Amino acid sequence: MSAHTDPRSRRGTALLIAVAISAIAGVCVLALWRSAAGARRIDALERATATAESTADSARALAFALVDAGAWRRLTQPGDTATLAAGGVGRGRWQTGLARLGWQTLLVRGVASSSSGVPSVMARADRRTLIPLQTPLRMPVAAITGVNAWIVDPTATVEVPAASGPERRCRTVEQPAASGQAPFPAGFDPRRYPSIDPDTVRDSLVGVFRMTRPRVTRPLSVEGMLVLDSELVLGADLRLTGVLVARGSILNAGGRLTVTGAVIAGDMGGGHSTLGPGDRVRYDACAIRRAVERVTRLGPSSAWTHLSLF
Numbered sequence: 001m002s003a004h005t006d007p008r009s010r011r012g013t014a015l016l017i018a019v020a021i022s023a024i025a026g027v028c029v030l031a032l033w034r035s036a037a038g039a040r041r042i043d044a045l046e047r048a049t050a051t052a053e054s055t056a057d058s059a060r061a062l063a064f065a066l067v068d069a070g071a072w073r074r075l076t077q078p079g080d081t082a083t084l085a086a087g088g089v090g091r092g093r094w095q096t097g098l099a100r101l102g103w104q105t106l107l108v109r110g111v112a113s114s115s116s117g118v119p120s121v122m123a124r125a126d127r128r129t130l131i132p133l134q135t136p137l138r139m140p141v142a143a144i145t146g147v148n149a150w151i152v153d154p155t156a157t158v159e160v161p162a163a164s165g166p167e168r169r170c171r172t173v174e175q176p177a178a179s180g181q182a183p184f185p186a187g188f189d190p191r192r193y194p195s196i197d198p199d200t201v202r203d204s205l206v207g208v209f210r211m212t213r214p215r216v217t218r219p220l221s222v223e224g225m226l227v228l229d230s231e232l233v234l235g236a237d238l239r240l241t242g243v244l245v246a247r248g249s250i251l252n253a254g255g256r257l258t259v260t261g262a263v264i265a266g267d268m269g270g271g272h273s274t275l276g277p278g279d280r281v282r283y284d285a286c287a288i289r290r291a292v293e294r295v296t297r298l299g300p301s302s303a304w305t306h307l308s309l310f
Contacts, residue, residue: 052112075100078101078169145181150275156276163175205224207223218236219238231250232250237256238256240261252277
């Protein structure tokens with residue numbers, strides 16, 4: 001005697017098996033789809049990050065070129081910032097930036113963002129470089145400085161006004177001295193700067209200049225720096241806004257010295273610099289900063305990088 005299975009039972013079993021197989025196949029297909037989508041997402045993010053890195057590198061290289069060309073000189077105070085250039089590339093943006101972190105430090109940035117193709121996700125790269133600024137002499141902290149003490153005529157004036165406004169930011173000490181003694185700045189070489197013959201100058205000068213003759217025989221006016229590799233003998237009036245630097249002594253011989261800024265004498269040979277009757281030196285930190293900035297140069301740099309996805 002044989003048993004017969006109800007056809008409806010067989011169909012139900014087959015249906016269950018088909019549903020189970022379909023479910024398993026669906027899970028497998030979904031897993032494969034998610035895996036492929038994840039791989040595509042990772043690949044898209046990697047490409048976007050690489051694009052942002054490359055663009056940021058290019059932006060920073062452009063910033064270096066602009067800084068080398070002198071763009072940093074427009075940042076005259078610590079805290080000043082500037083956008084040097086900006087633009088778009090593909091589905092992203094780039095920008096070069098420059099900041100003056102202090103009197104002796106610059107920050108150069110190349111920043112770029114790139115669309116990854118993933119909704120709401122952008123790749124961003126931020127390349128930063130610190131560049132020190134190197135000066136051949138330190139900020140003077142006295143109106144007149146010499147290797148030996150200055151000899152000051154009773155009718156001469158050495159003035160150190162109280163700091164106010166921008167001048168307070170320019171100073172490195174709360175209250176500079178009227179006079180001081182210090183060695184001549186090591187490494188300062190007056191021969192590096194453009195030379196002038198004071199006997200042939202007819203107009204006021206702006207910049208950094210080296211006198212080829214030690215004696216002033218006709219009135220001379222300078223804004224910036226005036227330097228000598230010898231002594232300076234004042235046989236005529238000299239008016240200066242900035243810094244006067246002489247490796248030898250500064251001697252009065254009938255002329256009148258008027259300085260807004262500072263005076264530095266090396267007193268080579270053991271002499272004493274002098275301020276004569278009517279000479280006047282007024283300490284001005286900002287005038288000094290502007291003068292020294294003219295001989296400031298970029299130093300070796302160090303870099304770091306930020307990467308992010310957002």
